[in-house]
Amino acid sequence: MGDQALAMMDKMFARQELKQRFGKKIKRFEEDGVVFEDDSKLESDFTMFIPAGAGHEVVTNSDLPTSEAGFVSVNDFCEVTIDEKISNVYAIGDTAALEGPDWRAKQGHVAEVMAKNVAFNIQQRDKNSSERKGYQEHLNILCVMDTGDGAGFVFRDDKRAFMFPMPIVGHYMKKGWGWYCRNTKLGKFPRLPGM
Ligand SMILES: Cc1cc2nc3c(=O)[nH]c(=O)nc-3n(C[C@H](O)[C@H](O)[C@H](O)COP(=O)(O)OP(=O)(O)OC[C@H]3O[C@@H](n4cnc5c(N)ncnc54)[C@H](O)[C@@H]3O)c2cc1C
Structure with a gap:
């Protein structure tokens, strides 16, 4: 999150x-x-207890290539290399070993980008197209930490790293986002463009 965020x-x-x-x-x-x-x-x-440092046993008991910690090794397009060839196996979200800058973190929106990219990449592969979409350009940290009576807003990418407190309103923003996210996912109403 960066030094300023940790101090805050x-x-x-x-x-x-x-x-x-x-x-x-x-x-x-x-x-x-x-x-x-x-x-x-x-x-x-x-x-x-949230053990973020070790992969799922389904993965570690499989013959998929993994990082030392037991997350599935993937390239930028979430493709898994098996026997030195790009296979038609994909891994997305927290189970994948992310590559990128030191500050990279597994995040909900990164998991979503990976999922959308994989749907696109499978479609392209089936069309014999070499076009692919990667997740690495979407890596950033965007986090609203709800403290019950407010929140801390954290952002980090290659250029910026900051955190600022959002007393009172931050708590309701986080709750509002949860409601919006859930109900749009359930198809109860459409998503706002870009959100
Ligand atoms: C405390 C905490 C706070 C976070 N805050 C933020 C934040 O502010 N912003 C942000 O972007 N990200 C945040 N994240 C990260 C984000 O939640 C994850 O990156 C995201 O949920 C990953 O999505 P996923 O689909 O890969 O995995 P998950 O959301 O973990 O989904 C995996 C699913 O698989 C199910 N499952 C597991 N084992 C099996 C099995 N054997 N059979 C069938 N199902 C199984 C699990 O029950 C779960 O439903 C936070 C994570 C934590 C733990």
């Missing part, structure tokens, strides 16, 4: 009285918190 997040977390731990391995979870390798404990009312 520290302030946001401090204001919410959220405590943080970095660079310490988790030893175990307890009913009321998380215990680290040095036996320090982060107390919590509710613990959610």
Whole structure:
């Protein structure tokens, strides 16, 4: 997210009285918190563990080529190379190993771009066309972190990295986006162009 965003997040977390731990391995979870390798404990009312560092066992148990962490290796067009040839296997979204700048992050909108590109790329392949669409030019971080009483807006691409707080209104923007996203996906009403 960039240095400015991290400094801003520290302030946001401090204001919410959220405590943080970095660079310490988790030893175990307890009913009321998380215990680290040095036996320090982060107390919590509710613990959610989101293991972003390892691929799904369906992938790691398969013979697909993977990154060291177990995500499917793909090229810019989400195609998987098998036996040194581009195959008709594709991987999209969080299960794919993203390539790109250091700050790249798995994001919902990147997963959607990959999905649309793959539909297009399959169609082109079936037409014997060499035209393809890639995901890498769409890599950026766009995140609205809802804090219940507001939100933090984070953006990062090759040129810019910033974060700014959005008290009160940010919370309702995030809720509004969730509602809009869900209902347009369900086809209840059409999407606004470009959104
Ligand atoms: C806490 C958190 C906050 C995030 N915030 C943002 C944000 O602000 N902006 C943003 O753009 N992105 C954000 N992301 C990232 C975004 O959610 C993911 O990149 C996106 O959901 C990836 O989509 P996907 O379809 O690849 O995977 P998923 O959305 O994870 O979908 C995979 C689906 O497969 C199902 N599944 C798993 N195993 C099996 C199985 N064996 N059989 C059948 N189904 C199975 C799962 O239940 C799930 O429904 C966030 C992620 C997290 C965890």
